Amino acid sequence: MHAFKYHRASSANEAASIVARNGEARFLAGGQSLVQMMKLRFVSPSDLVDLGSIKDLAGIKADGSGVTIGAMTRHAEVAGSAEVRKAIPALAALAGTIGDRQVRNMGTLGGAIAHADPAADYPAAVLGLGATIHTNKRKIAADDFFKGMMETALQPGELITSVSFPVPKRAAYMKFKNQASRFAIVGVFVADTAGGVRVAVTGAGPCVFRSKELEAALSKSFTAQAAAGVKVSDKGLNKDLHASPEYRAHLITVMAKRAVQSIA
Amino acid sequence: MGVKVSMTVNGKKLSSDVEERTLLVTLIREHLRLTGTHVGCDTAQCGACTVHMNGNAVKSCSMLAMQAEGADILTIEGVAAPDGTLHPMQAAFKENHGLQCGFCTPGMVMNAIDFAKRHPVAGEQEVREGLEGNLCRCTGYHNIVKSIVAGSKAMAAGK
Ligand SMILES: Cc1cc2nc3c(=O)[nH]c(=O)nc-3n(C[C@H](O)[C@H](O)[C@H](O)COP(=O)(O)OP(=O)(O)OC[C@H]3O[C@@H](n4cnc5c(N)ncnc54)[C@H](O)[C@@H]3O)c2cc1C
Ligand code: FES
Ligand code: FES
Numbered sequence: 001m002h003a004f005k006y007h008r009a010s011s012a013n014e015a016a017s018i019v020a021r022n023g024e025a026r027f028l029a030g031g032q033s034l035v036q037m038m039k040l041r042f043v044s045p046s047d048l049v050d051l052g053s054i055k056d057l058a059g060i061k062a063d064g065s066g067v068t069i070g071a072m073t074r075h076a077e078v079a080g081s082a083e084v085r086k087a088i089p090a091l092a093a094l095a096g097t098i099g100d101r102q103v104r105n106m107g108t109l110g111g112a113i114a115h116a117d118p119a120a121d122y123p124a125a126v127l128g129l130g131a132t133i134h135t136n137k138r139k140i141a142a143d144d145f146f147k148g149m150m151e152t153a154l155q156p157g158e159l160i161t162s163v164s165f166p167v168p169k170r171a172a173y174m175k176f177k178n179q180a181s182r183f184a185i186v187g188v189f190v191a192d193t194a195g196g197v198r199v200a201v202t203g204a205g206p207c208v209f210r211s212k213e214l215e216a217a218l219s220k221s222f223t224a225q226a227a228a229g230v231k232v233s234d235k236g237l238n239k240d241l242h243a244s245p246e247y248r249a250h251l252i253t254v255m256a257k258r259a260v261q262s263i264a
Numbered sequence: 265m266g267v268k269v270s271m272t273v274n275g276k277k278l279s280s281d282v283e284e285r286t287l288l289v290t291l292i293r294e295h296l297r298l299t300g301t302h303v304g305c306d307t308a309q310c311g312a313c314t315v316h317m318n319g320n321a322v323k324s325c326s327m328l329a330m331q332a333e334g335a336d337i338l339t340i341e342g343v344a345a346p347d348g349t350l351h352p353m354q355a356a357f358k359e360n361h362g363l364q365c366g367f368c369t370p371g372m373v374m375n376a377i378d379f380a381k382r383h384p385v386a387g388e389q390e391v392r393e394g395l396e397g398n399l400c401r402c403t404g405y406h407n408i409v410k411s412i413v414a415g416s417k418a419m420a421a422g423k
Contacts, residue, residue: 006267006284006330031327035287036308048284052331076320100397101375102311105320106327180309182396 001038005047012057012161015049016136019157022047027159029072029111032103057110057161062087066167071110071160079104090171090189094125097175099182110160113145116152116207118238119183123208124173128189128200131165149206168193172259175203176251178242185242188255190214190263192222199256204237204248214256224261228253269329273298274342280329288332289313289324292339300340300370304399311398314371315339321378323397340370343377352418353377353411362411364402372398372408380416388413 005022009015019025025047028034037043051057057072062083069078078084079096098104098112098121112122113133126133126142133140136159145153154160168191175187184203188211191198199214213233217226232252237245269286270279273296280295292298292315304312306325313325316338343351350358353376363369372395379394380386386394391412392405400408 001285003283003285006328008330008333028328028331031331032308035326035328038285039306048328050328050330100311101379101394102314102321102323102397103308105317105322 001035002041002044004038004045007047007049008053009049009051010053012054012136012159015051015054016157016159018047018049019159023156025049025157027051027114029108029114030074030106032099032107033111033115033117051110051159060084064167066164067091068162068164069109070162072108075099075104075107075109075112076101078109087167088129088165088171090168090173090191091125091129091165094121094173094175094189097121097173097177097182109163113163114152114154114160116146116150117183118149118206118208119178119185119187119203120208121173121175121184121187121202124184124187124189124200124202125165126163126200127208127210128173128191128198129165129168129171130191130193130195130198131163133160134162134164135160143210146207146209151207166193170263172262174255174259174262176255186248186251186255188214188252188259190218190227190256190259192218192263197222201252204252206236206238211252211256214252218256218260222260223264224257227257227260230256267330269333271332271335271337273337274339282329284328284330286329287325288315288322288327288329288337291329291332292324292337298339298341302367302370304367304371309399310368310371311375312368312371314374314398316374316378319378319381321375321397338374340374343373351377352422353380353415356415356418357408357411360407360411360414362403362407368398368400368402372400372412376412376415377419379412380419384416384420386413386416391416 026045028048058070084092171191173189175184187202189200197218199211202208232249234245234249237248302312304310308326
């Protein structure tokens with residue numbers, strides 16, 4: 001990888017101001033995506049600002065209505081958290097399926113959603129639950145956060161500090177995984193929330209999206225049968241060596257059906 | 265350019281002057297000459313480079329040495345007792361013929377020890393899932409799984 005300047009930030013403000021001063025600078029969270037991208041020279045930041053020592057960016061707080069998770073909280077902590085398991089079991093379960101043990105010990109929630117890989121798992125939970133992303137500047141609703149292939153609403157130098165997930169009535173995540181990387185070929189997060197049924201799909205398109213067809217069907221009848229009856233369009237879905245758009249469209253229905261089956 | 269990085273490796277405190285871009289595995293293998301930690305893929309797939317950072321298994325090819333500043337690092341060289349007695353997980357690999365060429369073995373053992381601490385009575389299926397981050401090109405995994413089931417039991421009994 002190309003040389004860069006390393007900074008260790010001790011507060012969110014300090015981290016944001018170093019990045020603001022250096023146009024080509026990036027935040028470093030777990031490094032599970034960024035270090036590989038730098039080794040491959042896909043990206044060559046001038047400066048890296050390590051968030052690892054900022055204590056108040058990591059941690060989990062839960063109350064009756066929601067769970068707030070710090071941006072630097074590792075996947076393994078979310079998967080193993082008794083509080084998350086109790087409040088939103090589907091979220092803890094999702095975190096436990098990301099990559100492998102070693103990746104989960106390093107990778108973070110903030111890094112995962114800032115990176116916004118089209119096949120990443122967390123975006124499905126963030127959008128499916130209608131979470132709120134807190135940054136050093138503002139709050140962003142999940143519906144406004146994911147903009148396209150590895151594109152988010154974050155402005156240059158904007159730092160995610162935490163994500164708040166409202167507790168749903170019930171929710172489940174089903175993923176048809178790539179056997180080698182465990183990334184989602186298709187992942188579907190179904191949530192029955194106070195504001196209605198939300199269905200978020202990852203892995204299938206350039207970025208996570210809500211399936212209006214499935215939401216409409218499940219709002220009428222929250223049953224596996226209702227999900228199974230929905231034919232999802234393959235228009236705009238991803239095509240790669242793992243699956244064709246047609247197959248991905250089919251998998252969306254199947255994963256939604258299985259998700260509902262597990263909680264209906 | 266250069267930075268100073270300090271950490272504890274296998275119980276010994278050390279400081280080293282490194283380039284910012286130095287990976288943890290490079291520090292371990294090339295600066296400290298602890299070559300038991302292997303590099304198989306260099307792309308976070310194979311787990312041959314697995315070490316423990318503060319007790320958690322991590323892939324040392326996929327993080328900067330600077331990310332381990334102040335941390336407690338354990339490599340395969342630090343696993344056996346000072347008198348050479350094998351760790352129960354190493355002994356289980358030996359007993360169950362859990363290796364052939366041995367290239368993947370240091371990473372397998374490091375991941376297995378972290379796994380066993382959290383799953384003391386793991387069955388075969390759990391072990392297979394726990395091994396998702398490690399690849400072996402020789403054994404077909406069967407004896408590795410047997411080793412880890414036995415090693416987990418031995419570790420739990422030794423506590
Ligand atoms: C072998 C392997 C398998 C994997 N499998 C899966 C999988 O099955 N499912 C899945 O979802 N993911 C998977 N991942 C990706 C993994 O979850 C990463 O941890 C995650 O995508 C990035 O998180 P990180 O903390 O490592 O971020 P980094 O790699 O450190 O950073 C990623 C990007 O986010 C930016 N960033 C980081 N933190 C912040 C912040 N707080 N605010 C703003 N920007 C920030 C960085 O500047 C960088 O651009 C896998 C990775 C590997 C190596
Ligand atoms: S060398 Fe690190 S995972 Fe393969
Ligand atoms: S024993 Fe040869 S790679 Fe595993």
